[in-house]
Amino acid sequence: MLSAIASLLCVTLLGLQAGALPVDDFSVTSQKFLSGEVPAGFSINLDEERLVQFSEDETPVWMTEREKIRAKALGRKFFDITDTPTFMPAPASLAALKAYPKVNKQGLVKPVIANLTVDGMITNLQKFTSFRTRYYRSETGKQSQQWLVQRIGEITEQYASTDLADLITITEFTHPWGQNSVILRIKGASEEATAQNGTVLIGAHQDSANMIPFLPAPGADDDGSGSVTILEAYRGLLASNYTPVQDVEFHWYSAEEGGLLGSQAVASTYAQRGINIHSMIQLDMTAWVKKGTREEIGIVTDYVDADLTQFIRTLVDAYCSIPSVDTQCGYACSDHASWSKVGYRSAFAIESTFENSDKNVHSTNDRLDISPEFDFNHMLEFSKLTVGYIVETAGWAK
Ligand SMILES: *[C@@H]1O[C@H](CO)[C@@H](O)[C@H](O)[C@H]1NC(C)=O
Ligand SMILES: *[C@@H]1O[C@H](CO)[C@@H](O)[C@H](O)[C@H]1NC(C)=O
Numbered sequence: 001m002l003s004a005i006a007s008l009l010c011v012t013l014l015g016l017q018a019g020a021l022p023v024d025d026f027s028v029t030s031q032k033f034l035s036g037e038v039p040a041g042f043s044i045n046l047d048e049e050r051l052v053q054f055s056e057d058e059t060p061v062w063m064t065e066r067e068k069i070r071a072k073a074l075g076r077k078f079f080d081i082t083d084t085p086t087f088m089p090a091p092a093s094l095a096a097l098k099a100y101p102k103v104n105k106q107g108l109v110k111p112v113i114a115n116l117t118v119d120g121m122i123t124n125l126q127k128f129t130s131f132r133t134r135y136y137r138s139e140t141g142k143q144s145q146q147w148l149v150q151r152i153g154e155i156t157e158q159y160a161s162t163d164l165a166d167l168i169t170i171t172e173f174t175h176p177w178g179q180n181s182v183i184l185r186i187k188g189a190s191e192e193a194t195a196q197n198g199t200v201l202i203g204a205h206q207d208s209a210n211m212i213p214f215l216p217a218p219g220a221d222d223d224g225s226g227s228v229t230i231l232e233a234y235r236g237l238l239a240s241n242y243t244p245v246q247d248v249e250f251h252w253y254s255a256e257e258g259g260l261l262g263s264q265a266v267a268s269t270y271a272q273r274g275i276n277i278h279s280m281i282q283l284d285m286t287a288w289v290k291k292g293t294r295e296e297i298g299i300v301t302d303y304v305d306a307d308l309t310q311f312i313r314t315l316v317d318a319y320c321s322i323p324s325v326d327t328q329c330g331y332a333c334s335d336h337a338s339w340s341k342v343g344y345r346s347a348f349a350i351e352s353t354f355e356n357s358d359k360n361v362h363s364t365n366d367r368l369d370i371s372p373e374f375d376f377n378h379m380l381e382f383s384k385l386t387v388g389y390i391v392e393t394a395g396w397a398k
């Protein structure tokens with residue numbers, strides 16, 4: 001009884017922190033879903049103890065998976081560090097400050113971005129959102145991941161020249177929960193440059209989640225949008241027969257919604273192996289332009305690398321047709337945080353200020369046809385940013 005009251009109190013307190021979230025609806029509905037049987041098609045143990053970190057200055061706490069789901073539904077952000085309680089940071093030499101280039105490859109970048117279109121993003125996102133949920137512990141989440149791997153393969157086959165195709169590898173980074181992270185690498189022309197100046201990373205997360213994980217989660221904006229945005233950048237680069245000087249990798253993480261699980265596994269493995277990473281940029285939510293607001297590219301300024309962030313602003317000025325705006329997102333906000341944690345430089349661009357972002361996320365309403373505010377042309381601006389970032393940092397071997 002006491003503990004029941006304590007947990008009720010706790011929910012109320014968390015609810016206050018979470019502001020406008022429908023706490024009462026969630027408590028009533030969640031009782032029904034989270035106290036009953038786990039439905040078919042999900043492999044999750046709600047009683048499993050997980051180690052969760054809510055901020056930099058608090059010690060991590062043990063809680064059940066059920067409590068973790070509840071905390072997320074109430075708007076809290078965290079790393080689930082159960083699988084990576086301790087981690088080895090990347091060697092200090094790799095994290096050493098390197099100067100960012102001045103934007104100076106307009107002649108190479110502009111023809112590529114002129115050929116980017118919304119067509120592929122529309123068909124890819126229609127398919128990606130057709131899975132009932134892309135939850136990382138669901139069968140449909142595994143199926144959506146397999147579809148993504150297949151689609152990347154088709155795009156490679158269709159757009160890469162034979163020489164370029166030889167430089168491309170598509171790998172599944174396996175996770176114990178079923179849905180794997182997907183890693184696409186274009187090998188750079190110079191191994192020496194990659195070793196010295198690092199691999200260039202762009203990331204998005206492929207998984208989606210309803211606040212109550214057993215309910216449908218189309219995840220159109222969060223983060224289907226980022227997932228197909230970087231895919232279009234990839235297609236455009238292939239169509240232009242792009243060969244980087246340094247290695248370039250596109251990452252589609254699994255289990256961002258479970259507490260950045262996929263990206264932590266990948267980032268800590270790269271750090272352990274001493275892989276040199278030039279920088280990592282995350283795109284999580286790229287579609288929404290709130291009615292009555294100016295169309296902008298949100299640049300997150302907290303828990304990111306300041307120099308890389310400044311470099312992104314210059315890329316937006318050079319390659320996007322809309323301005324950037326600073327915003328904040330909080331601790332453990334998306335997968336870039338997993339890279340900063342192990343000592344690499346990372347940054348995060350998002351659809352708008354956090355305040356003006358899509359409020360349908362983590363619900364059945366995160367659909368691409370929910371409102372004209374869901375805008376593929378807005379996503380295209382982020383594809384341009386991606387191409388600019390890659391060519392400017394990884395170079396172009398001609
Ligand atoms: C690494 O980057 C620096 C700065 O852009 C450049 O001068 C140098 O040649 C690069 N290293 C290699 C091996 O290409
Ligand atoms: C852009 O598209 C045009 C017309 O489809 C094509 O001729 C051209 O080669 C493409 N350029 C690049 C850089 O992909």
Ligand SMILES: [Zn+2]
Pocket residue numbers: 222223257361
């Ligand atoms: Zn999310």
